Amino acid sequence: MAAVTRVLSGVQPSGEMHLGNYLGAFRSWVAEQDQADAFYCVVDLHALTVPQDPEALRRRTLEAVACLLAVGLDPARCTLFLQSQVPEHPRLAWLLECQAAFGELRRMTQFKDKVGRHGGEGAEAGVSVGLFTYPVLMAADILLYQADRVPVGDDQRQHLELARDLAERFNHRFGPTFTVPEAAVPPVGARVMDLQEPTRKMSKSAASPQGTVLVVDPPEVLRRKVRRAVTDSDGEVRYDPARKPGVSNLLELLAASAGGDPTTLAGQFSSYGALKEAVADALVALLEPIRDRYATVLADPGELERVLAKGAAQAREVASATYDLAAERVGLLPPSSVG
Known part of the structure; x- marks a missing residue:
């Protein structure tokens, strides 16, 4: 009997979800629940790379979870959780940052685009360190769960390649630790274009x-x-x-x-x-x-909290085992040996 494939996907709580999110990603996530060991997270830590109103972020995070449940994600068939409620994400990100090179992060297209929008000499001074390093946090998101496959669009392929490079580099230096993930190409026709500007992808940040x-x-x-x-x-x-x-x-x-x-x-x-x-x-x-x-779903915040608590507990079972192994590999002492 073939081993069950593990898949991981995430979405930022950046506002109301649009048709492109659903047709391009969420609908396939729903199908994946019955085809793989599926982990889905709302990546609220990634949202902090740009200024956020705290109350608005909390509201949008719950709205994102409610939307995922509404489209058909079932906590009995997948693990649905918030990134920030699994502390192993930033902990593993630090271990991986110490393996990543400054040059490879500086070459990340989205970082270069952001710097370009600031313009002028010294433009990097106006860009947060979090925006610079968040591709490593994204790699930690993936590698923590030993994901075999990660659905990615064209704009995220570079980030998945970084996750693969870091996994291979870590495994080479410290011994087998991480699964090297493969890209899962979205189905043909999943690219939904703007109704007013049909040569660009549908987006909440569109001009109209x-x-x-x-x-x-x-x-x-x-x-x-x-x-x-x-x-x-x-x-x-x-x-x-x-x-x-x-x-x-x-x-x-x-x-x-x-x-x-x-x-x-x-x-x-x-x-x-x-x-x-x-x-x-x-x-x-x-x-x-x-x-x-x-x-x-949104009218029952107590149920949303229960879903997220269950999801965080399930996610931590996997994430903590991976982090503990990685920490031991690099030479960190376990908590029980300190004090």
């Missing part, structure tokens, strides 16, 4: 909120956003991402939410209006049950 469909959008709001989606002027419903990104995005959304192939679906519509109506209907049918469950 009208291009982002939130998982908890009421039906009338969702329909309005789809009706206002950017298309083009030739009027032909055709799947052609290069020449017709807006129309192609709508066809991909219809395929992802209701089933089918975008090219085949295109032949069913003679106008953009009819296509938008079908997309809106499909998205309402997909998201309305999630929105209803979300409201129910």
Whole structure:
């Protein structure tokens, strides 16, 4: 009998979750619960790399957990927890930081982009050390659970490569300690584009909120956003991402939410209006049950706390064993030998 694969994924509590989060990640997380030993965490420590209002962070963290439960994560079938409630995460991050090189962290694309946005000589002075080192914390997130596979998009591949490099380096220097994780490529069509700027990914930080469909959008709001989606002027419903990104995005959304192939679906519509109506209907049918469950879950904070306490306890069983092994490997004394 083959060993059960362990998979780990995380999401930041950065605000209300959008359609791209669900179609690109959460839906596959739900399926993964029955295919692997699945660990899912809300990475609230990563959120601290940029300034946060404490009350807002606490609220968004609970909202993120409620959303994950609403889309179908089941604490009886997976381990769902908060990163900050498992202290082995920052503890292992320190051990790994001591194995990481300054140069490889400085080459991280997201760090360079952030420095570039500050601009000018000495721009790094305005960037937090946490933003510089958080790829190592991300590596600790992964390696703590001896994850075999980690679902990643194109923007996270560099971070997974760092986790692999650190695992291999640590294992070479101190002996077998960490599983070297493999990337799990998201399914084709999981890339959800902005309705107003269909050449860029859907994001909560987009210039116009009208291009982002939130998982908890009421039906009338969702329909309005789809009706206002950017298309083009030739009027032909055709799947052609290069020449017709807006129309192609709508066809991909219809395929992802209701089933089918975008090219085949295109032949069913003679106008953009009819296509938008079908997309809106499909998205309402997909998201309305999630929105209803979300409201129910969020209304019971006691149950959310119980779910998180259970998840943290389960996560610590694995994380503490990994950390203790890594600490022993580098020469740290166990607590029982001190005093």
